[in-house]
Amino acid sequence: MVLGILNVPNFAQGHLYMVAAYLGFYMVMSYGMNYWLALVLATVALGVFGLVIYGLVFHRMRNAPEVNLFVAAMALLMVLEGIALYFFGASTKWFLIPFTRRVITFIGLALPVQRLIIIVGTLVVMVLLELFIKRTAMGAALEATAQHREGAMLCGIKVTRISAMAFIIGTGLAGIAGMLIGPAVLLEPTMGMGPLLVAFSAIIFGGLGSVGGAVLGAFILGLVESLASGYVSAKYSLIFVFGIMILMLLFRPKGLFGREVWRP
Amino acid sequence: MEAIRTVFSPKAVAWMLVLIAAIAVPPIVGGYVTSMLILIAIWTIMCFSMNLIFGYTGQLSLGHSAFLGIAAYTFSLITVKLHVGFWPAFLIAIVFTGFVGFLVGIPALKLRGPYFILVTLGFAVIVGVIVLGWIDLTGGANGLFGIPRPNPIPLPGGGTLRFDSLLSMYYFILFFVVLIGIFCHRLVHSLIGKRFIAISYNENLTESLGINTMSQKLLSFTISAILAGIAGVLYATYNAVISPELTHFARGMDVVAYLIVGGAGTMAGPIVGTLVLMTVPEVLQILPYLKTLINGIILMLFIIFLPNGIIGWFNMNLGGWLTSRRAVHGSA
Amino acid sequence: MALLEVAGLTKMFGGLTAVSELTFDIQPGELLSIIGPNGAGKTTLFNLLTGFYRPTSGTITFNAIDITGCKPYQVTRHGIGRTFQLTSIFKKSTVLENVLIGKSLHAAVGVWGSVLRTPATRREERKIRENAREILSFVGLGDKEDKVAGSLTEEAQKRLSISMALATEPKLLLLDEPTGGVNLEEISGLIDLVGKIRKSGTSICLIEHKMRMVMTISDRIVVLNYGKKIAEGAPKEVASNNEVIRAYLGERYAA
Numbered sequence: 001m002v003l004g005i006l007n008v009p010n011f012a013q014g015h016l017y018m019v020a021a022y023l024g025f026y027m028v029m030s031y032g033m034n035y036w037l038a039l040v041l042a043t044v045a046l047g048v049f050g051l052v053i054y055g056l057v058f059h060r061m062r063n064a065p066e067v068n069l070f071v072a073a074m075a076l077l078m079v080l081e082g083i084a085l086y087f088f089g090a091s092t093k094w095f096l097i098p099f100t101r102r103v104i105t106f107i108g109l110a111l112p113v114q115r116l117i118i119i120v121g122t123l124v125v126m127v128l129l130e131l132f133i134k135r136t137a138m139g140a141a142l143e144a145t146a147q148h149r150e151g152a153m154l155c156g157i158k159v160t161r162i163s164a165m166a167f168i169i170g171t172g173l174a175g176i177a178g179m180l181i182g183p184a185v186l187l188e189p190t191m192g193m194g195p196l197l198v199a200f201s202a203i204i205f206g207g208l209g210s211v212g213g214a215v216l217g218a219f220i221l222g223l224v225e226s227l228a229s230g231y232v233s234a235k236y237s238l239i240f241v242f243g244i245m246i247l248m249l250l251f252r253p254k255g256l257f258g259r260e261v262w263r264p
Numbered sequence: 265m266e267a268i269r270t271v272f273s274p275k276a277v278a279w280m281l282v283l284i285a286a287i288a289v290p291p292i293v294g295g296y297v298t299s300m301l302i303l304i305a306i307w308t309i310m311c312f313s314m315n316l317i318f319g320y321t322g323q324l325s326l327g328h329s330a331f332l333g334i335a336a337y338t339f340s341l342i343t344v345k346l347h348v349g350f351w352p353a354f355l356i357a358i359v360f361t362g363f364v365g366f367l368v369g370i371p372a373l374k375l376r377g378p379y380f381i382l383v384t385l386g387f388a389v390i391v392g393v394i395v396l397g398w399i400d401l402t403g404g405a406n407g408l409f410g411i412p413r414p415n416p417i418p419l420p421g422g423g424t425l426r427f428d429s430l431l432s433m434y435y436f437i438l439f440f441v442v443l444i445g446i447f448c449h450r451l452v453h454s455l456i457g458k459r460f461i462a463i464s465y466n467e468n469l470t471e472s473l474g475i476n477t478m479s480q481k482l483l484s485f486t487i488s489a490i491l492a493g494i495a496g497v498l499y500a501t502y503n504a505v506i507s508p509e510l511t512h513f514a515r516g517m518d519v520v521a522y523l524i525v526g527g528a529g530t531m532a533g534p535i536v537g538t539l540v541l542m543t544v545p546e547v548l549q550i551l552p553y554l555k556t557l558i559n560g561i562i563l564m565l566f567i568i569f570l571p572n573g574i575i576g577w578f579n580m581n582l583g584g585w586l587t588s589r590r591a592v593h594g595s596a
Numbered sequence: 597m598a599l600l601e602v603a604g605l606t607k608m609f610g611g612l613t614a615v616s617e618l619t620f621d622i623q624p625g626e627l628l629s630i631i632g633p634n635g636a637g638k639t640t641l642f643n644l645l646t647g648f649y650r651p652t653s654g655t656i657t658f659n660a661i662d663i664t665g666c667k668p669y670q671v672t673r674h675g676i677g678r679t680f681q682l683t684s685i686f687k688k689s690t691v692l693e694n695v696l697i698g699k700s701l702h703a704a705v706g707v708w709g710s711v712l713r714t715p716a717t718r719r720e721e722r723k724i725r726e727n728a729r730e731i732l733s734f735v736g737l738g739d740k741e742d743k744v745a746g747s748l749t750e751e752a753q754k755r756l757s758i759s760m761a762l763a764t765e766p767k768l769l770l771l772d773e774p775t776g777g778v779n780l781e782e783i784s785g786l787i788d789l790v791g792k793i794r795k796s797g798t799s800i801c802l803i804e805h806k807m808r809m810v811m812t813i814s815d816r817i818v819v820l821n822y823g824k825k826i827a828e829g830a831p832k833e834v835a836s837n838n839e840v841i842r843a844y845l846g847e848r849y850a851a
Binding site for chain 2: 060066082238246
Binding site: 457 | 669673678680684686688693697700705717763
């Protein structure tokens with residue numbers, strides 16, 4: 001359930017960025033700060049960071065072959081991990097806030113508050129995102145750019161601005177995700193890897209090109225991971241998630257709702 | 265005659281000199297440098313492996329650290345716990361690794377671009393999880409130790425080739441570097457190599473020309489997995505000790521950095537890149553845990569400003585003097 | 597017996613029907629042209645024929661074999677070659693290398709043979725190289741084999757892409773706007789090449805917009821509009837067909 005947020009749809013030109021890299025490293029921000037304030041600040045900070053990265057790196061490389069962009073994203077991951085190791089050390093940290101230990105009892109079920117926050121937060125973000133894409137002009141511009149860059153340019157859409165926007169939204173979402181999940185898990189520099197893999201598994205599982213499918217996939221896979229953690233072993237739960245994705249790839253490469261990829 | 269011209273061409277002469285240097289230097293410089301060179305040699309083999317699947321076939325796999333680890337662990341387990349002989353164990357380990365590579369390649373290569381990268385990365389993470397978690401088999405975080413060196417080989421003229429000394433291990437590993445280098449060189453210049461390169465340029469076009477791109481990609485992937493496996497076994501036998509750290513995906517990323525900095529899609533690139541990025545930190549005495557950070561920064565700079573790497577830059581500015589011709593990714 | 601038979605071919609992308617219930621055939625040795633206003637589904641048809649798109653329904657039969665749903669490389673192996681509207685060549689490789697790739701599907705080479713440079717492999721590579729050179733001189737690029745493909749003129753690049761398709765030894769060659777972006781003098785050269793290819797026994801299916809060219813060289817023409825076939829027949833019949841006139845020029849000009 002938790003992983004619903006981390007599924008950031010791959011917008012504009014498939015610029016890949018290691019969402020999870022950011023996640024891990026901005027968690028520790030809210031030492032001593034009010035949780036909700038920190039949430040907002042983290043999101044904003046990440047958005048700004050995204051803008052900076054976009055300007056320095058991805059914008060320069062907009063005409064480079066796709067692979068180079070992935071390598072750049074990978075380099076970014078390495079740098080961030082290195083920085084995190086340096087500043088925060090390799091040991092795990094615990095993000096404590098008033099909610100962490102509290103539990104609400106509701107019709108006889110003990111519900112940890114933090115988890116509720118995560119679920120509600122995810123739903124809110126998803127709805128907002130959906131509205132943004134489908135109902136606003138900028139959202140439409142984003143979709144157009146994602147589908148056909150040159151076409152969008154011809155329509156007068158400022159592609160650079162849109163790409164930057166996509167990036168910022170993406171990193172901002174990562175910030176939200178990180179802040180929501182942070183209190184629920186242990187913090188360590190590579191904590192982003194697991195969620196990232198599940199997120200991509202979800203995208204593949206739900207179908208490339210289908211946001212709804214990806215979200216559904218995220219929920220299903222999140223469920224699988226939890227069940228696996230509970231019944232089999234926490235260490236190996238990731239393997240189950242991954243395994244399902246592999247099975248999907250072998251038998252139905254398009255995923256559950258995949259759209260046909262346009263091949264020139 | 266054509267053959268003589270090739271043997272004495274500037275390129276061939278350059279390679280000869282490099283080889284002579286590689287053979288002659290270690291006895292002179294002593295233990296510390298030699299052990300550095302051994303590690304460089306092993307990672308160069310890894311770099312050749314990445315060069316095949318990424319530099320020449322265009323698929324960025326972040327999972328190859330897992331193949332290195334699988335081979336290292338398989339080899340170590342069957343020699344230490346099952347007391348299998350060195351050479352049979354070597355063979356079994358790399359065949360098994362190649363097999364795993366084949367199995368992983370089948371679903372993974374159905375994906376393109378970022379999805380392929382993520383799946384291979386996921387594979388590396390999963391293998392890491394298994395190696396760390398299956399303590400009974402792999403010793404978990406403590407790793408395995410007591411891994412043997414190659415058995416002494418009786419020589420035809422009497423006497424034996426022993427592998428106890430550092431120098432002997434160096435030449436043993438150098439032998440594999442040269443062998444693999446020649447293998448890769450021949451492969452990429454053959455028709456099959458040309459197919460790989462075509463796939464990296466435009467997979468759809470290649471497919472429309474009747475080539476089963478999936479099977480070719482799988483071939484490249486499997487071969488590169490085997491090469492990574494060889495690097496793994498060599499590491500295990502040299503170091504006598506292995507730990508899960510070996511399979512960590514960051515190692516795979518480091519190798520990609522070496523490759524890009526040296527020049528992907530060239531023959532000299534892997535060697536130059538690995539040499540530079542492994543020696544510079546040593547020389548500057550940089551703390552080990554900053555290694556990935558430094559590699560990342562350097563990689564970032566290169567991929568933005570010099571995407572064809574050092575050799576690639578030479579290639580474009582000094583007219584293909586040093587390398588095979590494939591011009592790689594990047595603006596030019 | 598027809599070389600290519602298309603029956604009831606339909607392709608839908610979500611709600612959009614790109615091609616609808618298309619039925620026609622191509623006889624061995626003929627040159628069939630596909631024409632129609634922009635967006636009529638011509639390139640989609642080629643993509644369907646060559647396996648880049650999977651038909652929503654309908655069948656494609658080539659040489660009496662059902663190739664519906666085959667992957668692109670399988671279609672090529674059955675004997676259908678193709679060029680693309682946007683000239684598709686390997687710009688960074690040499691002209692000869694481009695054709696070598698096209699020929700390589702027929703090459704009997706393996707990894708060990710290549711690495712060990714066995715006599716058999718070397719013979720095979722030499723043979724392939726010879727074949728490639730023959731094709732290059734056939735299309736008129738014989739003297740340019742070592743040039744970097746990206747440095748050629750637009751027209752030469754088109755010839756190169758045709759030679760690559762020819763290298764796969766097709767029985768049917770699909771040409772998607774081979775004279776697009778080429779100036780007037782060069783067009784007749786390309787038309788001659790197309791004629792040459794026909795004479796050597798390859799059937800051709802052509803998508804073109806240049807009406808004079810189409811009328812002159814085609815044996816038959818199929819006209820598409822909004823994904824449907826609206827006319828089929830010899831050039832003269834098609835030219836005077838009301839539906840066709842209406843499609844291209846609008847209501848006012850129909851008889």
